[in-house]
Amino acid sequence: MEKNEKKEIITVAGTIALIIMLSTSIWILPVIGNLINPNGNFWNQINAPDDHPEYQEVVVPGLSGENVTVLRDRFGVPHIYASDYKDLFFAYGYVQSQDRFFEMTLLKLVGWGRLSEVIGSLGVDIDKYLRTIGLGKSAHELIKVAEENKHIYPRTYKMLQYFTKGINTWLDNNRHNLPIEFNLLDLPVEYWSLNDSAVMANLAGLMLSWTMDDLSMEELRLIMGPYLKENENIYGVNAFDELYPDWDMSYPYEFPILPDSHSIYASSKNNNPYTGIYTSDLLLTIHSLLNINKRFQDFLGMVENDCVGSNNWVIDGTISTTGKPILCGDPHLMYMTPAIWYEAHLVCNITGYDEYSDPKTKESYRFQRKINSYGVSFPGTPTILIGHNEHCAWSETNVGSDSFADFYKETLNADKTQYLFNDKWYDVDVIDSPIKVKLGDFYYYEPFEIHYTRHGPILSNLLGLTEISTTISELGMPSFIPEDITVKYIGNNVNANYNQLVAFDLLNRAQNVTGIKMALDAYPNPPQNFVCADDLGNIGMICAGLYPMRAKNGIYSPEYSGRYIQPGNGTGEEWIGFVPPEHIPHCINPVGQAYLASANQRTIASSIYGYSIGHEWAPGWRGRSINRYLDTTDPSSPFFNKKISFEDMQNIQYSSYDVAAEVYIPEIINTYDGLSNPAKLKKSDEFKQVIEIFREWSNSDTYQYLMHQDLIAPTIFDKWMSLLPGKVWGDEWADAGMSGNYPHAQILQQYITEKPNDNPWFDNIATTSEETKQDIILDTLNDAITVLSQKYGSLIDNSEEWIWGNHHKLATIGIPLIFNILLNREVDTLPIPGSSRCLNNAFGIELEMDLGPLHISMDGLVLGGPSWRQVIDFSQIENSVGIYPGGQRENIASKHYMDQAPLWAAGNYKRMLYYPTAEEFVQGEIESTFILRRS
């Protein structure tokens, strides 16, 4: 062959290779050719306006009523005015998609367990996990139930239908103008379905009510139980029960949410000690499942129960300066951009009422047909979840107890095709759920099956899978055969009468607190403490949700509280139903108290409530903090014998007062002052300085015990608090072979502040000397100083570095943060006050995680907390305020990407504009107008 021809052939081959490489997707990377060429989608989308034009119209031939007007204010919050409720929700779907379609798509894929379609094999583990838990399956069932019940609640079903139509109409009109993330991540472009909204709701429910506490308790019982029994001469006969109070006991210093003092089913003590038959593999199975869960919780951004939670409270007219209730709410969730909440105002001025009657009491309630709701929704769902209408307001905190998921150890036959229940063998249901995984431009299907018994999915099947078992071997555990553990989770329980969508639809149309209570009778999951108030002056707290009731051998008892793993063969505690609506814990207009408040602490004292609804509750720091403010009859309250104003309520929400500091700082100072020779301490100079800092903090008029971003004391105290539990419990735990899951913070407080100096728990059994409480307190402080000095340099020379605000910064999970982490750069964000124990819940995270080839390391970032704050003024509801750490638009280049965040970080709010009609909207407050026209 000629030389030239040879060269040409090689050149052609090279050219073809280059073009293929640039025109196809490699691994999970986007198609490079699409990004680089000037005429490509990418550049066209960049050129598309980032923000809404001043005026815009779209023709929607199918509108039922008159034109729909959407007015966006200067924060991009849409105010939608429609004459028919179907048009209203159609427009809401359209408007949400304009601002958040990428976010909706991504969250939907996560919920369905389809992340592998986007991030390839990196997502297979998490998809298997979520599919096993069953969010998608229960979404299908939820919609089926909604369809079957649509003749009972026709409006609710249509609401969802038209919302979905709105999204799909937007998609049809904007296929060539999708957010650039669709290009970059090669996301599937699909029509939205009713099931997608259901899966979004389920995903939100998972964040809040999913728990593996039963497994932790089982692990504790199997390891610490015998250990404490062996050592009962040291720690006492009832040591385990003292450290882990049962459902019918209370934690020290506890303020249950509900104060009412009428008994519902007085409890009876049943003295059957708890027994079961367990194998050694069970412990390893539990340990592995807990580790897998923790790993996925980190990935999904679901942090420990202590932190995800919320605050809410309301005061009635007798202690407010306005003479009317003032209601506050701030749900605590992960900070993301695009934000987890979408703010909107929905108005539909139609007349008339819908009447529903309570099937048991036959009382009927009227819900207005008119809609005038302002608040926040989860993107992809059509109802206002937290907010207010003209007459009422509401906000939720998570009940979050361990009662919402029970675990069963099943007895399966040799080939795992059948399970034993009440001496009969039943077939294991198998659902085939192959996972579509992206590889360049192609997809392959990874086979996957989910196995079900009557209780639920077999969770421990996950342990047999290759990638996950690698994690287990990384943990250094011996190999074992996993036990078959299933989970029964209320999120998978679909009850014909209970429907989340119906509850929120009615809630938005309630006219008073009684109506809210009735609306919430239909509310299933996740169980939430709804604080509410109305303009007649009523206040209420309704802890709505499905609370499982259990029976053994067919006999019900509150003793059967589902605390531990149950045998799955029918001899254990089985669910027989849920607490009926009339017995759901609730309180309206409490006697002897002018407020109601919740911060994820125990719902109600078991001495006045006979159902067992859980053992694990949030530490009471925030609950105690709120009670301290709102109990104006208490001399220690800053509002003792005073009235509380609207501004006061905002300041309380932003409060970074740490009750734990109030408890422990005097202990620390007194212990130090009690030393005969403090100079003999190791690091005595640093100690002296730290104690001085604490003393100043304790004596300050303006900063006392505030976790303020400009101070040094919070840094040291927070570190001390994080090390204290390990100091007290860690040595015994290590001796027993257990790690983590220490007793409740309130138990620890009781030991530190009330037990004698020489209590055996204070002794470090790893040393020959006998340590006392004094040693614990000072050793912890010594460790805190050591750790902090290693990170920030010496306190004496480098005190600037020790300032709390330098290591306590707001960070939202989104593209900028991910970029900075990948590039290993300092994240430059807003320093904020607070801690996980303050009302201004700001939990800093130290995270080390491996995601495929990437190593992610984060320190000093606050990734979660009040994701929305609202304060509702019933004397003038249009003066109510709200704010969140994000913005309405998901487009990074939009001015509404993060515009509310600086206000939020500084503790400021914006007015929630509440004009009843589009005509009354003040012109100067309108940033853009969008009309949906009939023709």
Next chain:
Amino acid sequence: MGENQELKKIKENAETELNGGFYELDFLKSCLITAGIGIVLTLTGVWQLVLIAGFVGGFLPKKLKGGRGFLIGFVGIVIAWMILFGIYAITTDMIDFFQRILVEIIGLPLGVSFFALLGCSIVGGLVGGFGGLNGVFVSRILIKRELLPKR
């Protein structure tokens, strides 16, 4: 004489091959023509067609050297795309997008927009360069077949 004459003929053929280009444009003009065609082809929406622009560029010079052909295609497309990006930068808010995201939010230095666009153009230029390379070699093959006597 026979062998020398043969060698001479081979040398002549080779020179004709290398210097017998169909056209006689210099480097700069070739690049500009390539750029012009590149702009038109990019605007069709199928950006891979810039290969053709490069290919044409390979035919243009008199001296048919592979390296030169590649350079003509490469530089031509880089110029084409930089012109297009320039037009977009002036007539739209594209640079604002970079400003917002890369500089303010992610925190990269100010000049990054220019280098990002240059980088895109360089990748496109590679395709054009390969086109040019193809153009040169095909041109040589054609010349050899058409203009030189059969051996």
